[in-house]
Amino acid sequence: MATSSIHAPSAGPVAGSRSFLSRLRNGDEIARVITFLFAASVVLITVLLVYELWVDSALSRHKFGLGFFITRVWDPIADDFGALPFIYGTLVTATVSLLIAVPLGIGAAIFLAELAPQKLSDPLQFFIDLLAAVPSVIYGLLGVFIVVPVMRQWVQPALKSTLGFLPLFEGPAYGVGFLTAGIVLAIMAIPYIISVSREVLMSVPRDQREAALALGSTRWESTWKVVVPFARTGIMGSIFLALARALGETMAVTMVIGNTPTISASLLSPGYSIAAVIANEFTEATGDLYLQALIELGLVLFLLTFILNGLARLLMILTAQRGSGMGHA
Amino acid sequence: MKRFSALSVLILALAGVVLAQGALLINGAGATFPSPIYSKWFDEFHKANGTQINYQPVGSGAGIKQVTDGTVDFGASDGPMNDDQIEAYRTKNGVGILHFPTVLGAAVPTYNIPGVTASLNFTPEVLAGIFLGRISKWNDPAIVNSNKGVTLPANDIVVIHRSDGSGTTYIWTDYLSKVSSDWKDKVGKGTSVNWPVGLGGKGNEGVTGLIKQTPNAVGYVELIYAAQNKITYGTVKNAAGSFVKADLSSVSEAASGASKTMPEDFRVSITNAPGKNAYPISSFTWLLIPEKFKDTAKRDALKNFVKWAITDGQNDAENLSYAKLPKEVVEKELKALSKVM
Amino acid sequence: MNARLKWRKFVSAFMLTMTGVCAAIAVSVLFFILGHLVYHGGTSINWAFFTKLPVPVGEVGGGMANAIVGSAKLLALASLVGVPIGFFGGIYLAEFSGSKVAFVVRYAADLLNGVPSIVIGIFAYALVVLPFKHFSTLAGGFALGLMMIPITLRSTEEFLHGVPRALREASMALGASKWTTISRVVVPAAYRGIMTTILLALARVAGETAPLLFTAFGNRFWSPGLGQPTAALPLVIYNYALSPYEDWHRQAWAAGLVLLGLILMVNIVARVILSRGVAVPRS
Numbered sequence: 030m031a032t033s034s035i036h037a038p039s040a041g042p043v044a045g046s047r048s049f050l051s052r053l054r055n056g057d058e059i060a061r062v063i064t065f066l067f068a069a070s071v072v073l074i075t076v077l078l079v080y081e082l083w084v085d086s087a088l089s090r091h092k093f094g095l096g097f098f099i100t101r102v103w104d105p106i107a108d109d110f111g112a113l114p115f116i117y118g119t120l121v122t123a124t125v126s127l128l129i130a131v132p133l134g135i136g137a138a139i140f141l142a143e144l145a146p147q148k149l150s151d152p153l154q155f156f157i158d159l160l161a162a163v164p165s166v167i168y169g170l171l172g173v174f175i176v177v178p179v180m181r182q183w184v185q186p187a188l189k190s191t192l193g194f195l196p197l198f199e200g201p202a203y204g205v206g207f208l209t210a211g212i213v214l215a216i217m218a219i220p221y222i223i224s225v226s227r228e229v230l231m232s233v234p235r236d237q238r239e240a241a242l243a244l245g246s247t248r249w250e251s252t253w254k255v256v257v258p259f260a261r262t263g264i265m266g267s268i269f270l271a272l273a274r275a276l277g278e279t280m281a282v283t284m285v286i287g288n289t290p291t292i293s294a295s296l297l298s299p300g301y302s303i304a305a306v307i308a309n310e311f312t313e314a315t316g317d318l319y320l321q322a323l324i325e326l327g328l329v330l331f332l333l334t335f336i337l338n339g340l341a342r343l344l345m346i347l348t349a350q351r352g353s354g355m356g357h358a
Numbered sequence: 359m360k361r362f363s364a365l366s367v368l369i370l371a372l373a374g375v376v377l378a379q380g381a382l383l384i385n386g387a388g389a390t391f392p393s394p395i396y397s398k399w400f401d402e403f404h405k406a407n408g409t410q411i412n413y414q415p416v417g418s419g420a421g422i423k424q425v426t427d428g429t430v431d432f433g434a435s436d437g438p439m440n441d442d443q444i445e446a447y448r449t450k451n452g453v454g455i456l457h458f459p460t461v462l463g464a465a466v467p468t469y470n471i472p473g474v475t476a477s478l479n480f481t482p483e484v485l486a487g488i489f490l491g492r493i494s495k496w497n498d499p500a501i502v503n504s505n506k507g508v509t510l511p512a513n514d515i516v517v518i519h520r521s522d523g524s525g526t527t528y529i530w531t532d533y534l535s536k537v538s539s540d541w542k543d544k545v546g547k548g549t550s551v552n553w554p555v556g557l558g559g560k561g562n563e564g565v566t567g568l569i570k571q572t573p574n575a576v577g578y579v580e581l582i583y584a585a586q587n588k589i590t591y592g593t594v595k596n597a598a599g600s601f602v603k604a605d606l607s608s609v610s611e612a613a614s615g616a617s618k619t620m621p622e623d624f625r626v627s628i629t630n631a632p633g634k635n636a637y638p639i640s641s642f643t644w645l646l647i648p649e650k651f652k653d654t655a656k657r658d659a660l661k662n663f664v665k666w667a668i669t670d671g672q673n674d675a676e677n678l679s680y681a682k683l684p685k686e687v688v689e690k691e692l693k694a695l696s697k698v699m
Numbered sequence: 700m701n702a703r704l705k706w707r708k709f710v711s712a713f714m715l716t717m718t719g720v721c722a723a724i725a726v727s728v729l730f731f732i733l734g735h736l737v738y739h740g741g742t743s744i745n746w747a748f749f750t751k752l753p754v755p756v757g758e759v760g761g762g763m764a765n766a767i768v769g770s771a772k773l774l775a776l777a778s779l780v781g782v783p784i785g786f787f788g789g790i791y792l793a794e795f796s797g798s799k800v801a802f803v804v805r806y807a808a809d810l811l812n813g814v815p816s817i818v819i820g821i822f823a824y825a826l827v828v829l830p831f832k833h834f835s836t837l838a839g840g841f842a843l844g845l846m847m848i849p850i851t852l853r854s855t856e857e858f859l860h861g862v863p864r865a866l867r868e869a870s871m872a873l874g875a876s877k878w879t880t881i882s883r884v885v886v887p888a889a890y891r892g893i894m895t896t897i898l899l900a901l902a903r904v905a906g907e908t909a910p911l912l913f914t915a916f917g918n919r920f921w922s923p924g925l926g927q928p929t930a931a932l933p934l935v936i937y938n939y940a941l942s943p944y945e946d947w948h949r950q951a952w953a954a955g956l957v958l959l960g961l962i963l964m965v966n967i968v969a970r971v972i973l974s975r976g977v978a979v980p981r982s
Binding site for chain 3: 056057059060061063064065067068069070071072074075076077078081082085132133134135136137139140141143144145153155156157158159160161162163164165166167170171175216219220221223224225228229232233234247248249250252253262263266269270272273274276277278279280303304307308311312324327330331334335338339342
């Protein structure tokens with residue numbers, strides 16, 4: 030549990046009995062107030078952002094109401110806008126990217142933290158961190174020039190010939206589409222998962238591992254059943270980071286997703302995501318309703334993130350293990 | 359921790375916290391299409407008299423928005439501002455805004471059909487049909503009829519359009535709206551539209567990339583882009599009935615055809631222009647200059663710039679694959695410059 | 700050795716090898732990307748690249764000096780905004796706050812993290828550009844700083860939590876006040892993890908284009924002070940990469956390479972200068 034229950038010795042027998050000013054002379058109280066202000070500013074900024082989005086999308090909200098969520102049309106000329114294809118695309122690409130990035134990332138983090146010697150692990154991590162610095166527009170270009178042709182010529186046809194009976198892999202192989210976007214997003218999200226998970230794994234106290242090994246577990250069992258659960262919240266945190274990246278990525282996605290507002294069960298189909306359409310159309314959007322509809326999409330993404338985060342936290346609370354050492358959501 | 363903050367204070371000091379002003383800096387924002395020639399012009403202008411004009415190609419829509427908000431000194435757009443936008447500018451700034459055409463550009467149809475290396479002829483009906491999704495195979499009779507001598511396969515057409523809002527889309531859809539009442543009703547014209555069919559590529563680069571990699575694809579790109587990258591593109595049938603290939607002279611001819619009936623404020627669409635050799639999918643691109651400036655130094659610098667750009671500056675246009683303004687238009691613009699106070 | 704043990708050992712060896720495969724895949728992707736950048740952009744990197752201003756298309760000899768300096772200024776500003784808020788906020792969450800407040804702050808940080816970068820740019824535009832009617836380095840730094848906050852906050856909290864209670868208690872037992880314990884014992888113990896994620900956050904914002912479109916705006920010339928529009932590497936990459944000119948494409952790749960180099964340097968410098976080498980036993 031949090032260690033905030035430990036009070037400084039000089040807090041006084043009954044904290045409320047001392048006046049605020051005299052408590053202020055105590056350095057700890059100043060520290061508490063100042064750090065609180067910083068933490069509160071985060072909430073303030075987020076609230077301000079939502080407020081700004083809310084106010085700037087008023088026209089669009091009044092015109093479309095709740096229908097915005099289920100309308101499939103996106104017509105800037107007829108001034109008719111709906112969010113459904115973009116919500117769908119955002120969710121699908123985020124899911125695909127996490128399905129790829131999480132196992133790969135955690136696997137690599139385990140390798141770097143547990144198995145690799147320090148001399149190998151540190152430099153490798155250094156370079157993996159650099160992946161996070163590659164500008165998203167370059168990921169997009171590499172996506173267009175490398176990933177898309179590979180998908181179109183080899184991967185997608187192979188998927189169709191083996192698993193083509195599934196509605197998941199129907200339709201022509203364009204190269205661009207949900208699957209390609211998910212793959213590019215996975216590449217962009219992996220550094221965060223590896224970097225943070227590795228650090229967290231390395232900070233698990235050694236006695237946990239040793240206890241498991243002493244009880245006769247194999248190396249893998251001690252890692253998977255003891256160390257990783259101990260680092261659960263940290264690893265989940267890294268997955269949150271990756272998810273956030275996947276949901277909000279603009280440039281790279283728009284170059285490989287096909288930019289067509291369709292809803293299709295097939296991963297080979299081209300699609301669209303909220304962040305991509307905002308990035309594509311915001312700078313050229315003229316007309317208040319159009320602009321505000323785009324901003325309303327931003328608000329919708331915010332709502333999506335809110336719900337997904339909430340679900341994930343719920344999952345964590347429900348599966349919280351006893352004795353994992355860090356049991357907070 | 360201490361060393362880190364010392365480092366940052368040092369950086370700040372070096373950067374100069376005081377809001378330093380250098381030489382005269384004028385900021386402009388807008389269309390991406392003319393950005394290469396604008397950057398050349400601003401560079402030459404800077405070399406000639408030291409004025410710094412900083413132009414950023416953030417997009418026509420953003421350019422209109424920024425100049426209306428007052429965050430930049432002038433704007434640039436591939437499509438003229440409509441009446442609502444001009445009214446909004448006037449309400450916000452108390453004065454009007456003027457349009458000055460600078461160069462001409464065009465949108466061309468490009469394609470990638472296995473086995474076809476010839477330059478295809480496209481009629482307006484074919485183009486509208488393809489982009490509406492009504493003509494779905496390359497060996498459709500309408501296409502075959504205008505391309506006797508070319509063997510077209512029975513493959514499905516893959517349509518590629520721009521996903522980002524763009525002036526090129528504006529020109530393309532403006533043309534289609536003029537030549538097809540179906541397109542006008544169903545889709546309309548704009549920098550972004552609700553495309554009936556097709557995949558979206560980001561930027562000219564995205565569209566070209568998709569076309570190159572997708573067999574049986576067809577799309578539209580800027581003429582300068584096609585010319586600089588040596589991409590095969592087709593001819594389009596113009597209002598006079600001839601199949602014209604887009605190049606600098608056919609685009610200029612579209613403008614001179616339109617200059618006779620040009621309105622005072624230069625806001626005119628020249629797609630499907632009259633003229634035997636006029637290329638029908640051409641367009642001006644405009645600088646958006648406020649009618650009144652508070653800062654007289656900026657005003658004079660900009661006026662001098664526009665005067666130079668539409669006269670001497672035109673000599674740079676052809677090297678970069680832009681078509682020059684016709685003489686009649688230049689004369690009208692020089693007169694209109696005096697309106698900027 | 701019975702059959703079950705054999706199986707468990709096999710699983711162990713297999714899974715551990717798989718983790719090696721995962722790491723190999725991740726690393727080879729990186730080297731592939733780096734290789735591409737070098738291949739495409741390497742030829743454009745010369746001394747002029749680092750010292751000259753850009754020239755129009757078709758002319759030779761230009762460079763990206765203003766974009767490099769601009770990016771450096773923006774990143775410095777972003778750190779000034781993002782790091783203190785994230786770091787001290789994280790300290791509050793880990794050391795002082797109750798669980799309800801912590802829940803809300805963490806949630807807010809995760810939400811902020813998921814906001815598309817272009818929306819952050821629009822937000823910063825409304826806050827810092829529109830009221831002053833001009834674009835500026837300050838606005839760009841502010842937007843990027845906002846994006847650094849969530850990563851810094853979450854990770855600071857996470858790593859502070861990971862410091863064993865025994866350390867804190869030992870410090871208290873010696874009579875140290877809470878703040879002294881935090882600043883002299885707990886933070887140094889968690890320093891490595893925190894530093895890693897701050898640098899990760901910096902790396903992320905270094906490559907962001909969309910937030911800068913409406914804040915830093917871009918500048919063909921030098922940008923004196925902090926109140927003018929400024930060039931930045933990601934903006935230049937974006938403009939050049941999507942242009943029709945082969946020469947500009949190569950410069951865009953080169954700029955990508957330079958950006959990575961910049962981040963690499965910051966990584967090395969930060970770890971060397973700020974390393975205190977505190978050795979905390981792992982048990």
